Amino acid sequence: MLIKNISVLYGSDLKYLSSVDVRVSGQYFKQIRKSLRVASKEECYDCEGFLMIPGFVNAHTHIGDSLAKDLGLELDAEQRIHPISGLKHRILSTSKPSHLVDFMRNACVSMIRKGITTFIDFREGGIDGINLIQKAIRHVPIRPVILGRLEYYQDKRSVKQNVPLPKSKRIELQQLLRKCDGLGISGSNENSDSVLRYYSKFKKIKAIHSAETNQSCKTSKKLTNRTETHRCLLLRPNFLVHMTHASRRDLQLAAKNKISIVVCPRANASLAEGIPDVSLMIKAGCNVTIGTDNVMFNSPDMFRELDYLWKVSMGMKKSRIDPKTILKMATVNAGKLLRNKKLGMIQENTLADCIIIDKRTIDLAPMHNPYASIVHRASENAIKAVIIGGKIAHGTI
Ligand SMILES: [Zn+2]
Structure with a gap:
């Protein structure tokens, strides 16, 4: 699965990346960077306007x-x-x-x-x-x-x-x-x-x-x-x-x-x-x-x-x-x-567990501080999809 043009809270410091492509393979995040090419038969989603945060x-x-x-x-x-x-x-x-x-x-x-x-x-x-x-x-x-x-x-x-x-x-x-x-x-x-x-x-x-x-x-x-x-x-x-x-x-x-x-x-x-x-x-x-x-x-x-x-x-x-x-x-x-280095963050080779938030929803837009937005403004209404182990567990993208 390739998710394109999405904002991400990346790595152990939840660094805000404004627009990257995320490749999910099996249960894991495989590649996270700009301009990834879609492989043949790969599902591809344009997620402009969305923010991916760790589950x-x-x-x-x-x-x-x-x-x-x-x-x-x-x-x-x-x-x-x-x-x-x-x-x-x-x-x-x-x-x-x-x-x-x-x-x-x-x-x-x-x-x-x-x-x-x-x-x-x-x-x-x-x-x-x-x-x-x-x-x-x-x-x-x-x-x-x-x-x-x-x-x-x-x-x-x-x-x-x-x-x-x-x-x-x-x-x-x-x-x-x-x-x-x-x-x-x-x-x-x-x-x-x-x-x-x-x-x-x-x-x-x-x-x-x-x-x-x-x-x-x-x-x-x-x-x-x-x-x-x-x-x-x-x-x-x-x-x-x-x-x-x-x-x-x-x-x-x-x-x-x-x-x-x-x-x-x-x-x-x-x-x-x-x-x-x-x-x-x-x-x-x-x-x-x-x-x-x-x-x-x-x-x-x-x-x-x-x-x-x-x-x-x-x-x-x-x-x-x-x-x-x-x-x-x-x-x-x-x-x-849990002493589990593969859980709790979005990074190459960690478990693909994440929430895709709609930044444009009326409760969040304009999102000037993504951390504050998630902590005190977001609710389940802002969730576009939830991915667990590389599979969409709730919603659609
Ligand atoms: Zn208790």
């Missing part, structure tokens, strides 16, 4: 609760999403599996329409939970990263007494990891040091919620005399989710250990749990990415997430942030988080 990576979701949209608005975070006692757990465990699958599939279709080409999901429900999400995405062309978990949560006494993972669960864990991309752990307060260390031995992707609420931070201190983040590091995670209440020291610890962070600002705000301090995270040297978290209480829309994060961060700190920095969090930085 968004939604770095943290729980699409499993898509059927529980806006239930329990009156409850606090613990009451809504605690893995044992929360409303979400009760709803998921009593819902018909076919309903769960239908609404998970809808969430994936919705994400593609909004330019999300990869999503990283924390999938509850053990092996059964993984089977359900795999069924949901079977015919949906999105790129999934599925992080499963055992339905095994320790009480406070077991955490204090450092109870190890039972043998039966160790066997189940092996089976689970064969079916997914890694582990998405609910938090350190439900797992002893021994269990976290056991999980840490596996080579697949590991991630964990950390410092999401004031309450979870206090619980960790009270239970173990250590910060939640400090204990989460026992997992040797690839990334920590939230860090909304992390101290400067905890952020420095994450940066030093090359552990990425996923912030979920709209989800935190909708639970009335604060706003992550991305300026402080960047200052500490962290690789910051963005996720939309639970569909139950937040829409899986990265355009809205970018806009919200940009404005609320500048408003809170009374200092400016370059919109390109925010856009990188949804693209380039997520490739770094």
Whole structure:
């Protein structure tokens, strides 16, 4: 496929190229430069007036609760999403599996329409939970990263007494990891040091919620005399989710250990749990990415997430942030988080995952700053097409 005369946000610095030709071959971008000649029998599209940007990576979701949209608005975070006692757990465990699958599939279709080409999901429900999400995405062309978990949560006494993972669960864990991309752990307060260390031995992707609420931070201190983040590091995670209440020291610890962070600002705000301090995270040297978290209480829309994060961060700190920095969090930085050099940017030999934006749409024209345009003006209405793995997954060009 040859896409001619298109503007591109190119490479790891999202450099704006005003008009180039892009050749896609198989799953990859092959050539990006001016005046490429169309080969015989090659599909060729003139895309004058369009802008190609990397597909968004939604770095943290729980699409499993898509059927529980806006239930329990009156409850606090613990009451809504605690893995044992929360409303979400009760709803998921009593819902018909076919309903769960239908609404998970809808969430994936919705994400593609909004330019999300990869999503990283924390999938509850053990092996059964993984089977359900795999069924949901079977015919949906999105790129999934599925992080499963055992339905095994320790009480406070077991955490204090450092109870190890039972043998039966160790066997189940092996089976689970064969079916997914890694582990998405609910938090350190439900797992002893021994269990976290056991999980840490596996080579697949590991991630964990950390410092999401004031309450979870206090619980960790009270239970173990250590910060939640400090204990989460026992997992040797690839990334920590939230860090909304992390101290400067905890952020420095994450940066030093090359552990990425996923912030979920709209989800935190909708639970009335604060706003992550991305300026402080960047200052500490962290690789910051963005996720939309639970569909139950937040829409899986990265355009809205970018806009919200940009404005609320500048408003809170009374200092400016370059919109390109925010856009990188949804693209380039997520490739770094997954340690996948072929994901998250448009460059020769990277995966051909991208969004084609119509620059002439009334919401965007005239586009004087493409980064600001994407971060706070664009919506799914501005999308002409979404390409995933070299194929048009949504729209037309
Ligand atoms: Zn989460």
